[in-house]
Amino acid sequence: MVKLKKLSEPTPETLGPLVMSEMTSERPTTSLAAPVVGTDRSSLSADEMRNLRQKVSAQGVDFFYGSNQALHNVSLDMPENLVTALIGPSGCGKSTFLRCLNRMNDMIDDTIVRGDILLDGVDIYKSRTDVVELRKRVGMVFQKSNPFPKSIYDNIAYGPRVAGVKQRGVLDEIVEKCLEQAALWDEVKDRLNDSALQLSGGQQQRLCIARALATFPDVLLMDEPASALDPKSTARIEDLIFELKNSYTIVIVTHNMQQAARVSDQTAFFYEGSLIEVGATTELFTRPTQQQTEEYITGRFG
Numbered sequence: 358m359v360k361l362k363k364l365s366e367p368t369p370e371t372l373g374p375l376v377m378s379e380m381t382s383e384r385p386t387t388s389l390a391a392p393v394v395g396t397d398r399s400s401l402s403a404d405e406m407r408n409l410r411q412k413v414s415a416q417g418v419d420f421f422y423g424s425n426q427a428l429h430n431v432s433l434d435m436p437e438n439l440v441t442a443l444i445g446p447s448g449c450g451k452s453t454f455l456r457c458l459n460r461m462n463d464m465i466d467d468t469i470v471r472g473d474i475l476l477d478g479v480d481i482y483k484s485r486t487d488v489v490e491l492r493k494r495v496g497m498v499f500q501k502s503n504p505f506p507k508s509i510y511d512n513i514a515y516g517p518r519v520a521g522v523k524q525r526g527v528l529d530e531i532v533e534k535c536l537e538q539a540a541l542w543d544e545v546k547d548r549l550n551d552s553a554l555q556l557s558g559g560q561q562q563r564l565c566i567a568r569a570l571a572t573f574p575d576v577l578l579m580d581e582p583a584s585a586l587d588p589k590s591t592a593r594i595e596d597l598i599f600e601l602k603n604s605y606t607i608v609i610v611t612h613n614m615q616q617a618a619r620v621s622d623q624t625a626f627f628y629e630g631s632l633i634e635v636g637a638t639t640e641l642f643t644r645p646t647q648q649q650t651e652e653y654i655t656g657r658f659g
């Protein structure tokens with residue numbers, strides 16, 4: 358069983374004055390057991406992060422829905438085995454950018470992407486890219502959990518089966534490992550043949566994370582994975598992200614700045630389709646360099 362770390366309550370000192378303003382405001386918080394910002398590695402400075410291996414690197418990315426340009430010249434490196442949070446007001450292009458990272462936007466008609474997105478140094482928009490393979494390596498978890506109307510077991514086994522795994526023993530092992538990694542095994546191990554739709558919302562979301570893990574991705578993209586969940590389930594997902602980054606590179610879109618502060622190592626602030634500022638999460642939330650970032654994280658707009 359994957360052991361979840363016991364995390365201590367944040368203090369104004371650990372979260373910094375800007376996040377503190379949110380902590381003390383009327384806005385609801387979403388987590389019961391809020392982890393302190395960062396881990397050993399997330400105390401890295403932006404300079405130190407730049408020296409890490411960059412798992413994904415976006416370089417000069419423009420994106421158009423028809424004639425509407427949703428991303429303007431976005432360049433962002435996402436270091437391996439760290440969590441990058443994308444924040445910014447509604448409509449600023451966070452989800453569009455996230456979906457560029459595994460070419461999910463290809464499914465939308467009349468779109469154009471320009472620039473380079475490198476995964477392990479290879480441009481994923483090169484014509485020879487196998488998009489199905491790419492999406493196995495760069496898995497995605499959506500805002501609303503979307504389990505298949507199948508058993509818990511079959512949800513997890515689906516990807517491996519499509520990839521040709523047939524032996525029951527191997528599938529059993531994958532199902533157990535992925536459910537353990539998603540911190541769900543103990544809750545479902547005696548009911549693997551029950552429908553996934555019988556699980557609670559929070560359990561369904563962890564099932565979807567487990568399903569994404571079953572294709573052995575390197576990168577996990579999460580689009581507001583906890584926004585539809587109650588505070589307790591949100592806390593579990595946040596704990597899980599904290600654990601998963603030991604093995605995966607994670608990019609998460611969130612509207613919740615406390616959540617970004619709790620789970621991420623690096624934060625990127627988007628505004629009107631442009632990347633305004635990126636930095637180590639602790640630095641960006643305490644010492645933003647751009648006025649728009651400061652205004653956003655102090656709640657003056659958005």
Ligand SMILES: Nc1ncnc2c1ncn2[C@@H]1O[C@H](COP(=O)(O)OP(=O)(O)OP(=O)(O)O)[C@@H](O)[C@H]1O
Pocket residue numbers: 422425427445446447448449450451452453454465612
């Ligand atoms: N499928 C689509 N077709 C056309 N335009 C789209 C589509 N999806 C997003 N857009 C537009 O692209 C821009 C960026 O949207 P996007 O969803 O990426 O922003 P966001 O920051 O993720 O917003 P939110 O926080 O509200 O989810 C918006 O102007 C939006 O209307």
